[in-house]
Amino acid sequence: MGARTVSPGGALLRSSRMFSMPRPLPEISSISSDSTMHKSNTATRPFPQYQSITSPLASREKGDWGIKRPLPIKQTMATTTPLVRVKQFDTIEKITDYNSAADHSLSLEKFGEMRIAMTIPQEGRDRRDISSRANRYIIDGGKDTSGPASNPGLKSVFEEDMDFTAMSADSAGDNRWKFTGPWLARMSEGDFIKYLDKHVRPKRAEFRTLLRGLLAAQMTDRQNAEAREAGKPLPPPVNPKDITEEDFTKYLRRLRHDRPVLYSVISKFLDLAPLGMPVGFKANSGIFFDDDVQVSRSPYGKSGPPPSHPSAGISYLRTNAVLDNHPVYGPQADKTPILSRIISPRQGATPAKLGVGGFVATVPAGDNDFNYRPTRGGRSASRKAISGVSHLDLSTYGGAKAYVEPYTATVNPEGKVVVKVREAGAEAQIIAKEARGLTSIYNDSPLKRSLLSAPEQDAGQEASARRLERVAEEVFSEEPLDSVPEKDIVSSSSSYGLDPPTER
Amino acid sequence: MPPRLPMLAALRGAAQPLGLRAFSTSPALFAPGDGHPTSPSFSSTPSSSSSPAAKPRSSTSSLLSLNRPNRRTPRQAQKPKDGSNDDRASTKVDAMTRMLNRYKNKARGESSNMQTAHEYLRQQKISSDYMREMPRRWELGDVYSPHDLSPAEMSKYRRRQTRQTDVIDLLGIRPQDNYTNFSMIHEFTNRTGQILPAVKTGLRPVNQRKLSKMIRRAVGMGIYPSVHAHPELLRKQFFPHVDQDI
Numbered sequence: 001m002g003a004r005t006v007s008p009g010g011a012l013l014r015s016s017r018m019f020s021m022p023r024p025l026p027e028i029s030s031i032s033s034d035s036t037m038h039k040s041n042t043a044t045r046p047f048p049q050y051q052s053i054t055s056p057l058a059s060r061e062k063g064d065w066g067i068k069r070p071l072p073i074k075q076t077m078a079t080t081t082p083l084v085r086v087k088q089f090d091t092i093e094k095i096t097d098y099n100s101a102a103d104h105s106l107s108l109e110k111f112g113e114m115r116i117a118m119t120i121p122q123e124g125r126d127r128r129d130i131s132s133r134a135n136r137y138i139i140d141g142g143k144d145t146s147g148p149a150s151n152p153g154l155k156s157v158f159e160e161d162m163d164f165t166a167m168s169a170d171s172a173g174d175n176r177w178k179f180t181g182p183w184l185a186r187m188s189e190g191d192f193i194k195y196l197d198k199h200v201r202p203k204r205a206e207f208r209t210l211l212r213g214l215l216a217a218q219m220t221d222r223q224n225a226e227a228r229e230a231g232k233p234l235p236p237p238v239n240p241k242d243i244t245e246e247d248f249t250k251y252l253r254r255l256r257h258d259r260p261v262l263y264s265v266i267s268k269f270l271d272l273a274p275l276g277m278p279v280g281f282k283a284n285s286g287i288f289f290d291d292d293v294q295v296s297r298s299p300y301g302k303s304g305p306p307p308s309h310p311s312a313g314i315s316y317l318r319t320n321a322v323l324d325n326h327p328v329y330g331p332q333a334d335k336t337p338i339l340s341r342i343i344s345p346r347q348g349a350t351p352a353k354l355g356v357g358g359f360v361a362t363v364p365a366g367d368n369d370f371n372y373r374p375t376r377g378g379r380s381a382s383r384k385a386i387s388g389v390s391h392l393d394l395s396t397y398g399g400a401k402a403y404v405e406p407y408t409a410t411v412n413p414e415g416k417v418v419v420k421v422r423e424a425g426a427e428a429q430i431i432a433k434e435a436r437g438l439t440s441i442y443n444d445s446p447l448k449r450s451l452l453s454a455p456e457q458d459a460g461q462e463a464s465a466r467r468l469e470r471v472a473e474e475v476f477s478e479e480p481l482d483s484v485p486e487k488d489i490v491s492s493s494s495s496y497g498l499d500p501p502t503e504r
Numbered sequence: 505m506p507p508r509l510p511m512l513a514a515l516r517g518a519a520q521p522l523g524l525r526a527f528s529t530s531p532a533l534f535a536p537g538d539g540h541p542t543s544p545s546f547s548s549t550p551s552s553s554s555s556p557a558a559k560p561r562s563s564t565s566s567l568l569s570l571n572r573p574n575r576r577t578p579r580q581a582q583k584p585k586d587g588s589n590d591d592r593a594s595t596k597v598d599a600m601t602r603m604l605n606r607y608k609n610k611a612r613g614e615s616s617n618m619q620t621a622h623e624y625l626r627q628q629k630i631s632s633d634y635m636r637e638m639p640r641r642w643e644l645g646d647v648y649s650p651h652d653l654s655p656a657e658m659s660k661y662r663r664r665q666t667r668q669t670d671v672i673d674l675l676g677i678r679p680q681d682n683y684t685n686f687s688m689i690h691e692f693t694n695r696t697g698q699i700l701p702a703v704k705t706g707l708r709p710v711n712q713r714k715l716s717k718m719i720r721r722a723v724g725m726g727i728y729p730s731v732h733a734h735p736e737l738l739r740k741q742f743f744p745h746v747d748q749d750i
Contacts, residue, residue: 188675362644391627394630
């Protein structure tokens with residue numbers, strides 16, 4: 001092909017930063033009432049809309065950011081995070097409308113440090129409680145998604161059947177995330193009426209021809225089947241134009257009462273995002289003899305498809321099956337925990353909220369240190385509730401913080417990244433604290449070895465006395481038990497060198 | 505000194521292992537070896553502070569004592585397994601006393617439970633008072649930076665915003681068809697029956713005009729008051745405890 005000659009000025013502009021900036025992303029309206037009643041223009045958005053740019057020091061000192069005019073040095077040099085987003089390169093007032101982009105850039109960096117993979121949301125399927133520490137090794141990708149007994153493990157967004165970046169004719173199925181039509185369940189009434197008036201009503205004729213074609217195909221199949229049974233040669237296929245109005249009207253009336261078939265035909269025609277199963281719908285009913293009627297098992301049926309690729313472009317990792325390696329203690333069973341801020345305590349029914357790397361997540365559900373409920377039994381007193389969860393913590397400097405282990409993240413239909421979090425193991429927490437210099441574990445003192453001393457009394461007496469004690473403990477105890485420290489050689493904290501050194 | 509009768513001696517012997525002393529400080533009841541008279545103690549454990557001379561070892565006293573070394577439990581009476589009954593009994597009795605101690609501690613613990621409940625309520629109150637300084641309701645997936653936690657940004661979430669979106673467009677309703685919807689008219693009028701301006705209603709000009717026309721028609725027809733709200737909507741103010749169905 002012939003290369004078009006470009007003037008030097010043109011070449012300069014084309015290679016400039018200003019011309020290589022992508023278009024800003026559209027804003028997504030939130031449907032929660034809180035967002036309409038209480039809003040702020042200066043609050044950090046859940047996702048960035050503008051490209052964030054930076055500049056090397058030498059250029060920054062002169063104010064040069066590669067855009068139309070230099071930016072003020074007093075503002076842009078007096079910060080440790082020289083990141084900027086430009087809303088308008090040149091306004092009517094002859095200034096550049098720009099803002100600091102450090103909030104989103106640093107949040108992205110913090111998310112990257114968590115090293116978690118993005119997964120498909122799990123609401124539609126029956127799931128095990130993956131957020132509990134007991135089930136933390138369920139990594140399986142959930143290959144079979146067709147039945148209700150599908151694998152409840154996490155599934156990466158980059159799996160072959162879920163990852164669609166190019167729209168082609170045969171990119172069939174409801175597993176894709178991008179649809180031309182809207183998700184009807186999330187539309188407000190006024191938007192729905194507008195959609196009907198603008199997009200649906202003009203397509204009536206087209207839809208009728210489509211239905212004619214469907215009816216013709218159905219009639220053809222039927223007469224072919226009859227001919228095969230009778231042993232006669234196949235008759236010519238039915239032409240849609242040959243169908244009489246009466247037949248067509250009968251077909252329409254039948255179709256109106258056959259909801260699943262009608263829904264599937266309409267969704268395909270309008271390219272609607274898949275909805276959940278309609279009420280009163282049974283998968284094993286005898287309606288389904290046609291192949292094109294499929295039960296939509298899309299993971300987006302319950303809450304709607306995400307507004308972007310399910311990874312949101314924030315992380316491209318495909319798996320969490322990675323072992324962290326500590327330079328001293330070797331490969332770790334648990335990932336490095338993240339110190340999260342308990343940003344809001346539990347208020348009534350709403351659970352406590354954690355801020356993990358700048359992303360608001362909810363406290364892990366189930367029985368853990370965050371949901372401390374004083375129970376009867378010997379174990380309750382040994383577990384302490386994390387401060388800041390049931391009420392605001394006023395004593396900790398800087399606010400209440402807790403170690404958690406994020407294990408995955410999903411993108412919700414409003415474009416927000418929801419990080420899923422698990423409570424961190426005690427060992428991992430200690431090791432993380434050591435890395436920050438708050439505790440010391442490792443010591444070079446010689447290993448302490450000691451044997452369990454054998455009791456000199458008769459075993460039977462001791463056992464019966466002990467049994468009585470245990471009964472008493474079971475029934476009455478609300479104080480901490482005096483646990484006998486293990487003096488076994490193997491598997492004691494002392495034999496691993498985890499005890500503090502005895503002499504300085 | 506009156507002569508010591510054997511009955512008195514027996515009674516004295518019975519009293520002392522239980523640790524109970526009489527209030528009277530007459531020298532007849534005190535053993536010579538004791539020092540300062542102590543207040544009556546109610547523990548069932550044997551007071552080891554009493555000197556051996558004060559405790560006459562009578563048969564009746566040892567029968568009544570809980571710490572009898574040769575006390576036979578029903579289980580032991582049924583199956584005397586080994587000859588070393590003494591040790592077994594003593595360990596059992598130690599466990600028994602521990603059990604009783606735990607029972608007492610539990611009773612004490614229940615009174616402290618009330619204290620912790622009071623403490624909990626106090627903490628909740630302080631916490632909710634301070635939480636008024638953080639009015640923002642965090643939603644899952646929100647992103648925050650240090651600026652979002654500053655008081656300047658937080659105070660923006662305290663004020664309720666004026667309506668930003670057009671409600672009539674959002675809900676897809678036709679104002680002219682809702683002239684009998686008194687709740688809707690009440691929503692867009694103030695206490696004295698004046699129609700609210702577009703700044704307050706948040707409607708775009710077309711819808712504001714349609715709505716105003718609808719309200720004026722309703723008032724003109726005589727089905728809605730012009731200077732106050734509809735009586736059905738004010739009913740609860742005047743008849744707060746009357747059942748609606750009557």
